[in-house]
Amino acid sequence: MEFNWIFVFSFWGLTTALVGAMLGIVWGAMPGLSVNMAMALLVGFTFNMSPEIAIIFLIAVWAGAEFGGAISAILLNIPGTPAAVPTQMAGYPLAQRGEGGLAIGTALTFSMLGNWAGLIALIVFVPVMLAIALNFTSWEMFLLVMLGVAISGTLTGKERPMKGWIMGWLGLLIAMVGKDLIHGVDRFTFDIRELNAGIRYLPVLIGLFGLSEALNVLNKRQKTAIPTEVGRVLPPLSFFGKYWKSALRSSVIGTVIGAIPGAGANIASYVAYTVGEQVTKRKFSDGDHEGVVCAEVANNANIGGGLLPTTTLGIPGNSSAALIIASLSLHGIILGPNIENDQPGFMLFLYVTLFVANVFMYISAFALIRPSIYLLSMPTGIVMPTVILLCMIGSFAANYSSFDVLVMYLAGVIGYVLQRNGYPFAPLVLGAILGAMADENLRRAILVNEGQYLEMFMRPIGVVLLLAVAWSFYYGVRRSRRESKRLTAEGQ
Amino acid sequence: MSSEEPDRKRGDGAELLMSSALFLVSGFFLYYSVLMERPGEGWGTAPGLLPGILSASLCLMCGSVMLSSIRRGGLSALAGWRGGGGLKDFLRHSWRLLVAMLAVAVLYFGLLRVVPFEVAAILFLLFMTRVYWPDASHSKRIAVSVIVPLVIALIFQAGFGVPLPGEGNIIEWLVYELRR
Numbered sequence: 001m002e003f004n005w006i007f008v009f010s011f012w013g014l015t016t017a018l019v020g021a022m023l024g025i026v027w028g029a030m031p032g033l034s035v036n037m038a039m040a041l042l043v044g045f046t047f048n049m050s051p052e053i054a055i056i057f058l059i060a061v062w063a064g065a066e067f068g069g070a071i072s073a074i075l076l077n078i079p080g081t082p083a084a085v086p087t088q089m090a091g092y093p094l095a096q097r098g099e100g101g102l103a104i105g106t107a108l109t110f111s112m113l114g115n116w117a118g119l120i121a122l123i124v125f126v127p128v129m130l131a132i133a134l135n136f137t138s139w140e141m142f143l144l145v146m147l148g149v150a151i152s153g154t155l156t157g158k159e160r161p162m163k164g165w166i167m168g169w170l171g172l173l174i175a176m177v178g179k180d181l182i183h184g185v186d187r188f189t190f191d192i193r194e195l196n197a198g199i200r201y202l203p204v205l206i207g208l209f210g211l212s213e214a215l216n217v218l219n220k221r222q223k224t225a226i227p228t229e230v231g232r233v234l235p236p237l238s239f240f241g242k243y244w245k246s247a248l249r250s251s252v253i254g255t256v257i258g259a260i261p262g263a264g265a266n267i268a269s270y271v272a273y274t275v276g277e278q279v280t281k282r283k284f285s286d287g288d289h290e291g292v293v294c295a296e297v298a299n300n301a302n303i304g305g306g307l308l309p310t311t312t313l314g315i316p317g318n319s320s321a322a323l324i325i326a327s328l329s330l331h332g333i334i335l336g337p338n339i340e341n342d343q344p345g346f347m348l349f350l351y352v353t354l355f356v357a358n359v360f361m362y363i364s365a366f367a368l369i370r371p372s373i374y375l376l377s378m379p380t381g382i383v384m385p386t387v388i389l390l391c392m393i394g395s396f397a398a399n400y401s402s403f404d405v406l407v408m409y410l411a412g413v414i415g416y417v418l419q420r421n422g423y424p425f426a427p428l429v430l431g432a433i434l435g436a437m438a439d440e441n442l443r444r445a446i447l448v449n450e451g452q453y454l455e456m457f458m459r460p461i462g463v464v465l466l467l468a469v470a471w472s473f474y475y476g477v478r479r480s481r482r483e484s485k486r487l488t489a490e491g492q
Numbered sequence: 493m494s495s496e497e498p499d500r501k502r503g504d505g506a507e508l509l510m511s512s513a514l515f516l517v518s519g520f521f522l523y524y525s526v527l528m529e530r531p532g533e534g535w536g537t538a539p540g541l542l543p544g545i546l547s548a549s550l551c552l553m554c555g556s557v558m559l560s561s562i563r564r565g566g567l568s569a570l571a572g573w574r575g576g577g578g579l580k581d582f583l584r585h586s587w588r589l590l591v592a593m594l595a596v597a598v599l600y601f602g603l604l605r606v607v608p609f610e611v612a613a614i615l616f617l618l619f620m621t622r623v624y625w626p627d628a629s630h631s632k633r634i635a636v637s638v639i640v641p642l643v644i645a646l647i648f649q650a651g652f653g654v655p656l657p658g659e660g661n662i663i664e665w666l667v668y669e670l671r672r
Contacts, residue, residue: 166514166557176546183531188543218592390644409600443537443541446541
């Protein structure tokens with residue numbers, strides 16, 4: 001199908017962008033509701049929408065929610081989203097000094113700049129990536145998937161990258177369930193009819209990001225905090241002169257990290273915050289607008305960065321991008337190197353959507369900052385059970401399947417237990433989405449190159465990817481050994 | 493012994509349990525990958541090729557995590573948990589979680605098979621607000637428990653045409669009757 005960028009400026013396009021941005025801001029502001037949860041639940045919402053409306057809606061929600069987390073982070077000292085933790089560290093002390101509104105205004109203005117940076121990176125690098133990606137053979141596509149899952153595991157496993165790889169491999173195995181694409185053999189179905197079509201990844205995503213998070217919040221006894229006063233919101237023009245270097249540096253960090261599969265906004269904002277402290281030689285946690293700038297620019301630049309491998313390679317740059325893929329696949333749209341041939345006009349449509357979503361995020365945030373404070377004090381005893389109901393609807397709606405609801409429930413419960421034990425979700429999500437692609441490409445590569453395996457291994461792109469995979473494991477093992485030695489020494 | 497020591501040991505015990513479970517899962521996948529039908533010659537394009545490679549390496553990784561937690565005293569932590577009233581402790585600290593898991597299971601696999609979505613959701617919210625919003629008055633809880641499911645059903649069913657699970661939907665029936 002063909003996409004027309006003019007549609008974004010139609011009545012429905014603009015209304016959808018505005019509603020999406022507002023919903024995202026409110027959602028992101030509420031503690032316990034993450035960006036990924038918002039996207040996971042709303043994918044089901046987009047089932048009956050046209051693909052254009054679905055993309056506009058999800059992108060607007062994403063942009064809104066990435067900023068929204070800053071509101072409760074600064075005013076309540078509770079980050080609305082995991083990516084807002086550095087914003088909380090730098091912003092809450094400002095709120096205690098009566099500069100809460102200014103801190104939020106700074107977060108909002110520089111979030112918008114971060115979105116611009118991500119959009120510019122997308123426009124500049126998409127043609128480059130597409131040109132490279134179209135030269136990839138099946139063997140290189142397989143290695144790319146393995147690289148994505150390996151890097152995601154290395155980065156998100158923190159000091160125990162092995163746990164990240166375990167999750168990535170589990171995700172790949174989940175994708176193997178069902179009928180094999182080449183020979184039609186049933187794999188791990190055990191004569192269960194519902195498993196013949198495989199385990200759909202959308203209920204898994206909803207379970208991991210929706211249900212398990214809801215269980216996590218319900219398990220804690222969270223007291224309703226009283227928000228501080230807001231005061232002046234619009235930042236002075238002098239802030240642009242003061243903080244432009246930090247904004248530029250953080251936008252690069254956010255975009256680059258966004259482009260790394262599995263590395264999301266929380267890593268981007270934290271790295272930008274830490275680098276900012278090192279460069280300025282100041283501790284932002286005493287209350288510093290520059291800290292807010294670093295964190296917020298990075299976590300919004302992450303959107304454009306995350307969409308770069310998502311659109312050009314079909315490999316999600318982060319979990320939210322994975323949910324974009326999930327939503328588009330419901331409409332039969334497959335992202336990847338052939339995107340412009342299969343869906344003409346898609347990329348221009350996406351750029352314009354990001355532009356409009358960014359503008360509406362900025363405008364609607366000013367209107368929503370004060371009203372959303374009242375929502376911040378809504379009890380989790382109402383919010384989380386409602387989220388659980390939405391999880392159920394979201395997983396049922398796509399295929400009218402109670403089996404998908406069962407998958408969602410199991411993913412949520414098992415996911416909660418895994419996360420409590422330090423196993424990250426992002427590699428599992430990546431693996432579940434990309435597993436079928438990895439399997440198909442590996443076996444196609446073997447078929448096509450039968451008797452010429454040496455040539456397959458000697459292709460320059462393949463060699464680079466193979467070395468990158470090896471380096472990712474080496475780096476992770478080294479980090480893991482250091483951590484193991486430290487833990488053993490502590491035990492002694 | 494520092495105050496963090498018991499927490500760390502509990503963590504090692506939990507890690508041993510978790511990695512053992514994952515080791516069994518990966519062993520299971522490996523076993524069935526090897527037994528899988530192989531149309532064509534050899535393993536080159538066999539359906540069990542990639543699952544076999546993945547599950548074998550997964551076994552190694554889980555085994556490594558298991559060994560690491562055993563070296564740090566995971567086995568003794570588990571034994572201590574069993575003998576030292578660990579289960580009572582766990583139930584005392586995690587009852588909110590277990591109640592939520594059970595309530596969700598009853599909703600998804602019990603209520604929705606016998607009553608319409610709206611009724612199931614109202615009953616679910618009545619229970620959940622009772623447990624997780626104990627400070628609220630009865631009237632507030634009842635109002636929220638009734639209004640939220642009806643609004644959700646209206647938005648999804650009537651607004652977006654998204655099907656809802658359950659043994660029938662009241663809003664869908666109402667919309668149908670009004671349109672007739």
